[in-house]
Amino acid sequence: MNDELGAPGPPGPPDTDRIAADLLAGFGLLARRVRQVPIKEGLSIPERSALSCLDRSGPTTAAELAREVQITAQAMGATLTALRDRGLVERRRDPDDGRRMVLSVTDAGQRALENKRNERTELLSGVLRGGAFSRTELEQLAAAAPLLERLAKHI
Structure with a gap:
């Protein structure tokens, strides 16, 4: 039998502890490196x-948006103030409840989202184009992106 000869049997379940540790290590390093790139124009990561979350979810309140991206209401308030000051987000009274204010993405905000060209995105894109990754690896990264977003939403 193969088992007596030391041959591996069927693979066991994935080691989720190892996967989690590897993901956190990779995310941490990537986030630190990307944050080192100064932003001259364009959008900061927050x-x-x-803006992306607001675009996907549609008009919503600041508190609901903060819960969705899992940051404090205060941090979201500062981010939304910066977006409103730049004309990328607008506030309006909720048509169903006039006491609430809802936020939505403006046309300028849509254009900012469509314009993926900021220094940090260009840096990552340049690395991806630069030959450090094979075509297969690029396809794996592209397939992993929505999975990573889904992982973040479940935390």
Whole structure:
């Protein structure tokens, strides 16, 4: 029998502890490196995250948006103020409940989301184009992106 000869049997379940540790290590390093890139124009990571989430979810309140991206209401307030000051987000009274204010992405905000060209995105894109990754690896990274977003939403 193969088992007596030391041959591996069928693979066991994935080691989720190892996967989690590897993901955290990789995310941490990537986040630190990306944050080192100065932003001259474009959206910061929190601004892009808030704007993208607001675009996907549709008009919502600041508190609901903060819960969705899992940051404090105060941090979201500062981010939304910066986005409103730049004309990328607008506040309006909720048509169903006039006491609430809902936020939505403006046309300028849509254009900012469509314009993926900021220094940090260009840096990552340049690395991805630069030959450090094979075509297969690039396809794996592309397939992993929505999975990573889903992972973040379940935390």
